[in-house]
Amino acid sequence: MSSIARDPLGTDRVPVGPGLSMFDPMFVGIDEFGEAVFLDVVYRNLLAAGEPGGGKSGLLNLAAGTAALCDNTRLVLFDAKWVELGPWRHIADEFVGRDLDHAISVLRRLVTVADNRYQWLLAHERRKVNRYDDLSVIVTIIDELAMYSTVLGTKPQQEEFESLLRGLVSLGRACGMPVIAATQRPSWDIIPASLRDLFGFRAAFRCTSLNSSNIILGQGWAEQGYNAADISPTNQGAAYLLAEGGLPRRVKAAYLSDADIYAIADYAAWLRRPTTAAFDWGMAA
Numbered sequence: 001m002s003s004i005a006r007d008p009l010g011t012d013r014v015p016v017g018p019g020l021s022m023f024d025p026m027f028v029g030i031d032e033f034g035e036a037v038f039l040d041v042v043y044r045n046l047l048a049a050g051e052p053g054g055g056k057s058g059l060l061n062l063a064a065g066t067a068a069l070c071d072n073t074r075l076v077l078f079d080a081k082w083v084e085l086g087p088w089r090h091i092a093d094e095f096v097g098r099d100l101d102h103a104i105s106v107l108r109r110l111v112t113v114a115d116n117r118y119q120w121l122l123a124h125e126r127r128k129v130n131r132y133d134d135l136s137v138i139v140t141i142i143d144e145l146a147m148y149s150t151v152l153g154t155k156p157q158q159e160e161f162e163s164l165l166r167g168l169v170s171l172g173r174a175c176g177m178p179v180i181a182a183t184q185r186p187s188w189d190i191i192p193a194s195l196r197d198l199f200g201f202r203a204a205f206r207c208t209s210l211n212s213s214n215i216i217l218g219q220g221w222a223e224q225g226y227n228a229a230d231i232s233p234t235n236q237g238a239a240y241l242l243a244e245g246g247l248p249r250r251v252k253a254a255y256l257s258d259a260d261i262y263a264i265a266d267y268a269a270w271l272r273r274p275t276t277a278a279f280d281w282g283m284a285a
């Protein structure tokens with residue numbers, strides 16, 4: 001399976017609207033040849049990292065917007081700054097702000113759901129869920145990982161957060177629970193290799209050093225020319241995108257303005273409104 005998928009329709013059309021599924025490739029932007037770039041994010045996870053202002057939140061909002069418009073897809077959001085993912089809070093199952101206890105309890109619940117899904121898979125003699133299962137995709141999006149793992153709360157709480165996150169990131173891939181996370185601190189204490197390597201997709205936005213770029217993409221890529229420190233500070237939204245097993249690819253993420261984000265969030269809330277169709281059609285009795 002191609003890890004950075006082409007448009008399944010064979011054109012440059014971007015699928016939107018009702019009927020869209022998280023099992024469809026997610027549009028993220030264009031590559032240096034102007035080709036549309038899509039990610040099969042549901043069976044992998046996505047990590048975005050780079051210096052402040054590089055465009056990570058833009059990518060996270062793109063993912064949130066896609067998830068918001070997808071059928072049978074639920075959102076769980078962590079945003080210690082409130083405003084980055086805040087526009088989606090009304091349609092999220094959970095929105096976690098600057099509260100590490102809340103973050104831990106939500107992660108515990110997610111890991112329990114993942115465990116239950118594996119029991120379900122075992123009982124059905126399967127190894128992963130697919131679009132035809134009647135299971136929702138639960139997309140967890142975390143903006144600024146470092147706030148939860150190094151800034152808020154106490155050391156034991158931070159360690160518990162990290163270990164639960166590691167559990168979710170490793171379990172979620174096969175059971176329809178992808179994690180999309182961002183950090184502006186690409187350092188080993190925030191993204192140890194053992195956690196980083198659980199993310200099948202990694203996007204290195206502009207970094208301040210070759211070392212930071214390698215921490216995101218993997219040791220040795222910068223020396224081979226894939227160095228996010230070479231991205232111009234004025235080229236926000238540009239990143240090296242690595243899919244496991246592939247070569248990093250230079251991309252420019254699509255960008256949603258604040259007005260776009262709020263408009264999509266409103267539309268998604270309308271799509272997700274509780275339906276009274278059964279009553280409208282006189283079928284309730």
Ligand SMILES: Nc1ncnc2c1ncn2[C@@H]1O[C@H](COP(=O)(O)OP(=O)(O)OP(=O)(O)O)[C@@H](O)[C@H]1O
Pocket residue numbers: 050051052053054055056057058059183184205236237238252253254255
């Ligand atoms: N894909 C993009 N195309 C064009 N401009 C972009 C793009 N992404 C981001 N920008 C510009 O860069 C600014 C900062 O982007 P963003 O908030 O996503 O960065 P960030 O890396 O998340 O920063 P921080 O770590 O401080 O949250 C945006 O306000 C926007 O003006």
